[in-house]
Amino acid sequence: MRKTIATILCLALLAMTAAGCADTATNVFSSLAGLAWSYCSGAGAWSSDLTIRADGSFTCQYHDSDMGDTAENYPDGTVYFGTFSGRMSVAEQTDENTWKIRVDKLEREPAKEEIADGVRYIPTEGCGLSEDDVMMLYAPGTPVSVLSEEMQLWAHVMDQENQETLENWFLASEANESGFVGYPVVWEDLTAEQLAERSGLTFSLPEDAGNAVYLYLAGEDLAEVRFSRELADGGKDVYFVRGKKQTMENGELIDISGMYYDWTDVEKTGFGKCYGTFGRARTDGEAWVEQLLWYDPESELVYSLAVFTADPDGLDIVGVAEKIMGK
Numbered sequence: 242m243r244k245t246i247a248t249i250l251c252l253a254l255l256a257m258t259a260a261g262c263a264d265t266a267t268n269v270f271s272s273l274a275g276l277a278w279s280y281c282s283g284a285g286a287w288s289s290d291l292t293i294r295a296d297g298s299f300t301c302q303y304h305d306s307d308m309g310d311t312a313e314n315y316p317d318g319t320v321y322f323g324t325f326s327g328r329m330s331v332a333e334q335t336d337e338n339t340w341k342i343r344v345d346k347l348e349r350e351p352a353k354e355e356i357a358d359g360v361r362y363i364p365t366e367g368c369g370l371s372e373d374d375v376m377m378l379y380a381p382g383t384p385v386s387v388l389s390e391e392m393q394l395w396a397h398v399m400d401q402e403n404q405e406t407l408e409n410w411f412l413a414s415e416a417n418e419s420g421f422v423g424y425p426v427v428w429e430d431l432t433a434e435q436l437a438e439r440s441g442l443t444f445s446l447p448e449d450a451g452n453a454v455y456l457y458l459a460g461e462d463l464a465e466v467r468f469s470r471e472l473a474d475g476g477k478d479v480y481f482v483r484g485k486k487q488t489m490e491n492g493e494l495i496d497i498s499g500m501y502y503d504w505t506d507v508e509k510t511g512f513g514k515c516y517g518t519f520g521r522a523r524t525d526g527e528a529w530v531e532q533l534l535w536y537d538p539e540s541e542l543v544y545s546l547a548v549f550t551a552d553p554d555g556l557d558i559v560g561v562a563e564k565i566m567g568k
Contacts (some may be wrong), residue, residue, distance in 0.1 A: 276423035280369040289369040294501040301325040303368040317359035324350040340378040347372040369419035395420025428456040440464035445567040487543040498545035
């Protein structure tokens with residue numbers, strides 16, 4: 242009997258530990274998502290740019306320009322490039338400011354050498370990451386003294402006199418002699434008119450839309466509008482719509498929402514000449530989030546629309562999308 246109880250307690254402890262690790266991983270990657278990660282020297286024409294999502298998946302793009310490497314058929318120089326994707330996980334939290342992050346998977350997208358618009362493009366393998374590497378993640382506030390001199394260089398703390406702690410998140414790989422700094426992505430808060438002028442997009446909101454906020458991310462030429470709609474029971478549904486100019490092949494679709502949930506009930510949809518997908522997910526609380534992605538081939542605009550609601554029944558997200566486009 243005692244052995245049985247001991248076994249049950251041991252299994253319970255293991256389950257609690259696993260749940261704790263899962264919570265830690267979720268919290269850490271949630272903090273990293275939305276940052277712009279860069280591995281670069283701060284001078285020169287090369288960088289490796291990383292995007293980490295809340296579920297630990299990531300994409301990485303590397304480019305290095307050599308404008309002096311020319312020939313008659315590529316007079317404007319040579320660019321080395323690579324696009325990678327993969328997944329990370331938390332291997333261990335070592336203290337309140339430091340984690341060990343394992344690169345569980347890393348794949349390079351197939352590419353070939355070509356010459357276009359006077360530039361030679363050459364695929365390359367390196368991006369500052371490698372599969373099975375265990376990297377060190379440091380939170381803002383970590384003492385600079387814990388970093389090696391080389392990592393202080395990649396963290397760009399040597400650029401600042403008397404800097405004693407990290408101002409940004411920092412992901413370091415001793416094996417690859419690389420370090421990625423996570424910079425906050427800065428959205429500009431604009432008026433509707435300013436957003437239309439900067440992005441070329443005009444959003445027609447529903448008549449009952451309130452608390453509208455207009456934002457623009459210059460680096461990605463991405464426009465966003467946030468608004469809410471009052472419900473009969475006194476609650477609110479909150480909407481996030483994004484749009485950007487993007488030329489895509491027939492049937493191609495990309496996700497510009499910046500939301501990474503475990504989408505269910507995913508299905509293809511469309512209206513007018515637009516095509517897209519619909520999905521639904523539970524948030525961390527009791528609320529739901531519905532997402533619609535679509536592409537308008539006539540205007541060459543890609544959109545995303547997400548709505549957070551306590552009750553998804555009766556929501557007409559396609560109708561809202563049509564209204565936003567002025568249809």
